[in-house]
Every structure is written in C-alpha cells, then in structure tokens.
Amino acid sequence: MRVLFRRLLMLVLLSAAPSVALHAQDGITKKQAEKNLARKAKEERKAKARKVKDDRKRHLDIQDKATRKRIKRNTKRADRHGSGRHRDGWLRRTLGR
Numbered sequence: 001m002r003v004l005f006r007r008l009l010m011l012v013l014l015s016a017a018p019s020v021a022l023h024a025q026d027g028i029t030k031k032q033a034e035k036n037l038a039r040k041a042k043e044e045r046k047a048k049a050r051k052v053k054d055d056r057k058r059h060l061d062i063q064d065k066a067t068r069k070r071i072k073r074n075t076k077r078a079d080r081h082g083s084g085r086h087r088d089g090w091l092r093r094t095l096g097r
Contacts, residue, residue, distance in 0.1 A: 028036075060068055077086055087093075 060071070063071070
C-alpha cells in the first residue's frame with residue numbers, strides 16, 4: 001500500500017512539474033524586450049526629426065519672399081564653406097552689393 005501510494009504521489013508530482021515550467025515562459029524574453037525598446041527609440045527619433053522638419057518648413061512659410069531668398073543664399077554659402085564667419089568673394093567686395 002505504501003509503495004503504491006508513493007508511486008502515485010511521485011507520478012502526480014512529476015506530471016505537475018512540466019506544467020509549472022511551461023508557465024514560466026509566458027512573459028516576453030529579454031531579447032524581445034530589447035527589440036521593443038529599440039523599435040520605440042527609433043520611432044521617437046523619427047518623430048522628432050519629422051517635427052523639426054515641419055517646424056523649419058512652417059518657419060520658412062512665415063517669412064516673405066526676399067527673406068526666404070536670403071536664407072537660401074546664406075545656407076548655400078554655409079554649406080560650401082562650413083559654418084562660421086564668411087568672407088565675400090573678391091568681386092562682391094570690390095563692387096559692393
């Protein structure tokens with residue numbers, strides 16, 4: 001009787017153990033959590049870049065045509081020669097604006 005009881009008890013315990021182990025895997029894995037964080041950070045960066053682009057466009061729309069032309073001209077010059085103070089060309093310095 002004792003042997004039968006022990007075997008039944010052992011059988012019940014062993015059959016219950018795998019179901020407990022399977023429930024431990026229900027949460028998300030560390031790798032999946034890192035993927036989710038990376039995706040969220042990427043979306044935030046894209047949203048921030050989109051907002052900056054929209055803000056710049058709105059700022060330019062507010063300006064009048066002459067101001068937009070001046071900004072465009074100075075931006076091109078800055079792209080060619082880098083940021084900082086710029087010296088006008090020889091002809092422009094000689095003849096004035």
